[in-house]
Structure formats: C-alpha cells, structure tokens
Amino acid sequence: MESLYIVLLIYLVIESRRDIRKKEISVKNTAGFAIAALLLRVGNLGIRLVTGNITIKSIGFLLTALVPGIFLLAFGLITRQAIGYGDGLMLLVCGLCLGGKTAGVLLITGMFLICPISLYLLLFKRAKRDTQLPFAPFLLGAYLTWLATGA
Numbered sequence: 001m002e003s004l005y006i007v008l009l010i011y012l013v014i015e016s017r018r019d020i021r022k023k024e025i026s027v028k029n030t031a032g033f034a035i036a037a038l039l040l041r042v043g044n045l046g047i048r049l050v051t052g053n054i055t056i057k058s059i060g061f062l063l064t065a066l067v068p069g070i071f072l073l074a075f076g077l078i079t080r081q082a083i084g085y086g087d088g089l090m091l092l093v094c095g096l097c098l099g100g101k102t103a104g105v106l107l108i109t110g111m112f113l114i115c116p117i118s119l120y121l122l123l124f125k126r127a128k129r130d131t132q133l134p135f136a137p138f139l140l141g142a143y144l145t146w147l148a149t150g151a
Helices: 002-022 027-051 056-064 067-078 085-098 100-123 136-148
Strands: none
Touching: 002 027, 002 085, 002 136, 027 085, 056 100, 067 085, 067 100, 085 100, 085 136, 100 136
16 A cells, blocks of 8 residues: 555656646656556455455445546536646546545645635735646645645
8 A cells, every 4th residue: 555655646746846837737647657556456456356355345446536536527627627637637546546535535635725825826916816726736735634644
C-alpha cells in the first residue's frame, strides 16, 4: 500500500507544478501514473486470487475507485470545463491509488482549501469571477492533509 501512496505523491507534485506553470495537466503523465496504480492494485488483487483471499469488497473497491473522477469529468462536461478535464483525470488516479471514498474526501478537502484563496482574490479584486485557478496544488494539499491526519 505504501507504494501507492508514494506513486500518488510523486504524481500530484509533478502535476501541481505543471498546473501552476502551464495551467494544464499532462495526459501522458496521467496515463502513466494511472497504469502504474492499476498494475499495483491488480497485482494486489492477483495475490488475493492466488491465495484464495479475494472478497466482494476487493472487487467493489476497484469498481468504486473511479466514481469521484468520473463525477468531476461529467461536471467539467456540463459546465463546459469550468472545472477542467485534467482535474477529473487527476481524481481518477487518486481513486485508483486510494479508493473512491478517499478520493471523494480529497475532492471535498481540496474544494475547502481553494475556497478561502478564491474569496481573497475576489474580495481584493485580484481576480475576476471567470479566473481559473489551478486545482492540482489544492488536491496535493488535501492529500498531504489526509496523510498527516493518519491515512
């Protein structure tokens, strides 16, 4: 499990830097990290299959892991990318590494972290309502908070 935490931390650091500098998320990086996370997950599931220790809960975990990311992608589609597709893709990787429930917690925590910054920027006229902020650093902050509080 720790390997998944490290994979996700590296991914979020790389993409946070990219999101701040270029306001984009690398699809190639995302695909690579998603494949790495999936292989680690499936490898763990494969070990359970060999030992006969597989449960419905294990399969359900994999099926629900993508739900928060798919939700965010759909929201991006509905809002014509007010929330970018890259944010949804990042959340898909989070779901593969941590599971759907924890990815949902990261999404909500990231939203709570970005709110005061957005409010400050709007109140002091440093940004307009349509200004897009990078979400990756806040998702990284949410992940670090989750790790610090006893993942």
